[in-house]
Amino acid sequence: MSTKAQLQELIQTELRGIKFIVVSNREPYIHNWKDGRIQCSQPASGLASAIDPILRASGGVWVAHGSGSADVEAADASGRVAVPPENPSYTLRRVWLDKKLEREYYYGLANEGLWPLCHIAFNRPVFRPQDWESYRTANALFADAVLEEAGDGPAVVFIQDYHFGLLPRMLKDRNPKLIVAQFWHIPWPNRETFRAFPWKEELLDGLLGNDLLGFHLRYHCTNFLDTIDRSIEGLVNTEHFDVTRKGRVTVVRPFPISIDFDEHVQDATSSAIEEEVERWRQRLRMRQSGVELLGIGIDRIDYTKGIPNRLLGLDLFLEQHPEYHGRVQFVQIGVPSRIQIGQYQALNDELDRLVEKINLKWATGNWTPIVFFKEYFDQHQLIALHKLAQFCVVTSLHDGMNLVAKEYVASRADGDGALILSRFTGAAREFPDALLVNPFGIGEIADAITSAIEMNPEERRKRMERMRRAVKDNNVYHWAAKILSALLKFELPAPDTIGEFDPEH
Numbered sequence: 001m002s003t004k005a006q007l008q009e010l011i012q013t014e015l016r017g018i019k020f021i022v023v024s025n026r027e028p029y030i031h032n033w034k035d036g037r038i039q040c041s042q043p044a045s046g047l048a049s050a051i052d053p054i055l056r057a058s059g060g061v062w063v064a065h066g067s068g069s070a071d072v073e074a075a076d077a078s079g080r081v082a083v084p085p086e087n088p089s090y091t092l093r094r095v096w097l098d099k100k101l102e103r104e105y106y107y108g109l110a111n112e113g114l115w116p117l118c119h120i121a122f123n124r125p126v127f128r129p130q131d132w133e134s135y136r137t138a139n140a141l142f143a144d145a146v147l148e149e150a151g152d153g154p155a156v157v158f159i160q161d162y163h164f165g166l167l168p169r170m171l172k173d174r175n176p177k178l179i180v181a182q183f184w185h186i187p188w189p190n191r192e193t194f195r196a197f198p199w200k201e202e203l204l205d206g207l208l209g210n211d212l213l214g215f216h217l218r219y220h221c222t223n224f225l226d227t228i229d230r231s232i233e234g235l236v237n238t239e240h241f242d243v244t245r246k247g248r249v250t251v252v253r254p255f256p257i258s259i260d261f262d263e264h265v266q267d268a269t270s271s272a273i274e275e276e277v278e279r280w281r282q283r284l285r286m287r288q289s290g291v292e293l294l295g296i297g298i299d300r301i302d303y304t305k306g307i308p309n310r311l312l313g314l315d316l317f318l319e320q321h322p323e324y325h326g327r328v329q330f331v332q333i334g335v336p337s338r339i340q341i342g343q344y345q346a347l348n349d350e351l352d353r354l355v356e357k358i359n360l361k362w363a364t365g366n367w368t369p370i371v372f373f374k375e376y377f378d379q380h381q382l383i384a385l386h387k388l389a390q391f392c393v394v395t396s397l398h399d400g401m402n403l404v405a406k407e408y409v410a411s412r413a414d415g416d417g418a419l420i421l422s423r424f425t426g427a428a429r430e431f432p433d434a435l436l437v438n439p440f441g442i443g444e445i446a447d448a449i450t451s452a453i454e455m456n457p458e459e460r461r462k463r464m465e466r467m468r469r470a471v472k473d474n475n476v477y478h479w480a481a482k483i484l485s486a487l488l489k490f491e492l493p494a495p496d497t498i499g500e501f502d503p504e505h
């Protein structure tokens, strides 16, 4: 099962008559005011492109935070809007959160608390009691919306990520007939680390409201089971990877996420891509500067992505290899993210200073070693850049999976290019052929840049071929189908036995 069509067939045959409800904080379609008119766009996210085709085929409901400036105007009185706009096939149900709730639940608890707690990247998590209150309130608002959408028919609810740790229990308590699954897109830390979370019993109990709980790696599943074992009452079965609490079972499984490989290949081999590659050459003034070799990094600007270390690795490489001055250039694309949070502002400033310092140190004539774009590029532009770059550098200090690594590999339909990849990413498990580095070791990063450039072309191609095979076989449709198949093993209530439950209970 690995194509979009096969996934759609599975949905149409197996999910027939069962409502499919997806929940995520970020919405798949966003309406904003632009020049006095409402404009609809699709925020770029791996998650949205993975789940959108499932909902298109199943005709379900996606419940998400309505965060666009024109979201209210574009939706009906209940916050519903039919999407995709050009060919409506499912319902987007928006949940409205006021600014205070968004600040405390999303920026506070989820991104200043759980995010640093789960990524062991030496950034201290912040736990404010008020944020936890708001996290609970936001989860309850989403629960109301989901229960309303589920109505009294059979429904499968598929929750995304760490914003909704309490939601599964809230749903199950109010409608035990729902099948509830959740995918946790970030790592789960070891139990010693998780001990620091002040409301751990409530969060863990919330997560055990799921019938199925997915992580990227088996290692994260094991950490989770170990955390449960030491923290709350529940019978952990390490052989079957499940937990029984209050007579109910939560199955815990690894599902490594991926990307739409075919879509990348299609774009990378389209005739339009060459024009885009040429636009990059011009934007980077490659002919004037005489640069022969390009390295790239593409990230949300986040302290877990290890961007300063990557730049320091490049700095050391330039110190060790004067012969490459003027010939190698590094392009860093960094989309600003969560800038309301102090640690993210500080990182932005640190990156500006570091880029300036390294450029001042080494730049000569027309050549600048680092070009830093703090802006958003569309997927087509990113694929063109992938094609132009001899190597891509991913140095996350810790990362659940890392889709950038997979996207670079998928775009290299020409079979060339080298990937430098942090060992501390989920993707490293699938890519033994990448140049694997400890991102805390600046020397290792410098050496890997040298290897990427100097590796014999035949070896480089062999490695790329094996990495491409891995992404092709394990694409995002495969991921979705595996989760769906696991879900379908749960006993789904027959439509006529439903209707007795009281959603207000």
Ligand code: GDG
Binding pocket: 044, 045, 046, 047, 185, 186, 257, 298, 299, 300, 333, 335, 375, 376, 377, 378, 379, 382, 399, 400, 401, 402, 403, 404, 405, 407
């Ligand atoms: C979390 C987990 C896990 C970046 N700049 C632009 C742009 N991007 C896209 C990339 C990629 C996505 O953003 C980033 O995905 P990652 O997987 O690298 O990282 P997180 O955002 O931290 O995601 C992670 C993921 O969830 C999925 O489960 O892999 O471990 O942390 O797709 O290409 N996209 C566009 N323009 C940009 O400028 N269009």
